[in-house]
Amino acid sequence: DGGITQSPKYLFRKEGQNVTLSCEQNLNHDAMYWYRQDPGQGLRLIYYSQIVNDFQKGDIAEGYSVSREKKESFPLTVTSAQKNPTAFYLCASSKDRGAGANVLTFGAGSRLTVL
Amino acid sequence: GQQVMQIPQYQHVQEGEDFTTYCNSSTTLSNIQWYKQRPGGHPVFLIQLVKSGEVKKQKRLTFQFGEAKKNSSLHITATQTTDVGTYFCAGPDFQKLVFGTGTRLLVSP
Numbered sequence: 001d002g003g004i005t006q007s008p009k010y011l012f013r014k015e016g017q018n019v020t021l022s023c024e025q026n027l028n029h030d031a032m033y034w035y036r037q038d039p040g041q042g043l044r045l046i047y048y049s050q051i052v053n054d055f056q057k058g059d060i061a062e063g064y065s066v067s068r069e070k071k072e073s074f075p076l077t078v079t080s081a082q083k084n085p086t087a088f089y090l091c092a093s094s095k096d097r098g099a100g101a102n103v104l105t106f107g108a109g110s111r112l113t114v115l
Numbered sequence: 116g117q118q119v120m121q122i123p124q125y126q127h128v129q130e131g132e133d134f135t136t137y138c139n140s141s142t143t144l145s146n147i148q149w150y151k152q153r154p155g156g157h158p159v160f161l162i163q164l165v166k167s168g169e170v171k172k173q174k175r176l177t178f179q180f181g182e183a184k185k186n187s188s189l190h191i192t193a194t195q196t197t198d199v200g201t202y203f204c205a206g207p208d209f210q211k212l213v214f215g216t217g218t219r220l221l222v223s224p
Contacts, residue, residue: 033211042203043158043214050210058211059116090157097210103148104205104212106157 002027004107006091011112013078013085021076021110023091030097032074033104036060037088046089049074050097078112086114117142117208119215127221134194136218138187138204145207147180147187152217153200161202194222 004025013019025032031050035043045058049068063082068074074093078085089110094102118141128134138147146165150158162171164180164187171178177190187204199222204215 031210035214040219042216045211045213048211056210103160103163104150104158106159109157 004091004093004105006089006107006110008110009108011110013112013114015114016080018077018079019085019112021078021089021091021112023074023076023107024072025074025091025093025105025107026072027093027095027105028071029093029095029105030071031094031102032068033092033094034058034064034066034074034076035090035092037090037109043090046076085112087112117206117213119204119206119213121202121204121215121218123218124216125219125221127223128194130196130222130224131193134191134198134220136189136202136204136220138189138215140185140206142206142208143184145184147184148205148212149178149187149189150203150205150214151200152203156200158203191220194220196222196224198222 007022033048034046037043044060046064047066049055055066055068065077091107092104096102121138148163149161152158162178167184168182169180175192179188201217201219203217205212
C-alpha cells in the first residue's frame with residue numbers, strides 16, 4: 001500500500017541536542033511538507049519542497065533544517081536553536097507541485113518531547 | 116499572510132445533536148479543503164470545494180463554500196461518537212496550504 005512513513009513515532013531529547021525526523025513516501029508525489037502541531041492548536045508549516053534539491057521556508061522555519069536529496073525522502077532536523085521543540089510533527093505530500101490545488105496525504109506523525 | 120480562522124474552537128454535543136463549524140479566510144480562496152483528525156491521529160482529507168456557493172454532501176456531513184469564496188462551513192447531522200475529532204479547513208496560499216485553527220468536537224453517548 002502506498003503511503004507516508006514517519007519515524008520515530010515517539011522521541012525524547014535532551015536540551016541542546018539535534019534530532020532528525022524521518023519522512024519517506026512511496027506515492028510518487030512531487031511535493032512534501034512538514035507541519036508542526038501543538039496541543040489544541042492548528043497546523044503550522046515549517047518547510048516544504050516542490051522538487052528534489054529545492055525547498056522553501058514555511059511560517060516557522062527558525063530552528064529547523066531540511067533536505068530533499070531524493071523524491072521519496074524529506075527528513076526534518078530539529079536543531080538546538082529551536083526554543084520550544086516539544087510538539088507533534090506531521091509530514092505530508094501532494095501529487096503535484098502547489099498544495100493549493102492538491103490534496104495532502106499525511107504520515108502518522110512523530111511526537112517529540114524535550115526533557 | 117493569509118489567515119484562516121475557525122469557530123467554535125471546541126464543541127461538546129450529545130449523540131444525535133447537530134454540529135456546525137465555520138471557517139473564514141482573510142483572502143478569497145480558489146478552493147477550500149476539509150480534513151478530520153481523530154484523537155491521537157493524523158489529518159485525513161474529507162473533501163475539496165471549488166465553486167462559489169458549492170454544496171457537497173457525504174452521508175451526514177454537508178460542506179458549503181460561500182458565495183464570495185472567503186468562508187465555508189461543515190455541518191454534521193445527528194452526530195455519532197465516531198464523529199469525535201478535530202475538523203480543519205485549509206485554503207491555498209500560493210504553493211502551500213494554510214490550515215485553520217480547527218474545531219474540536221466531543222460527542223457524548
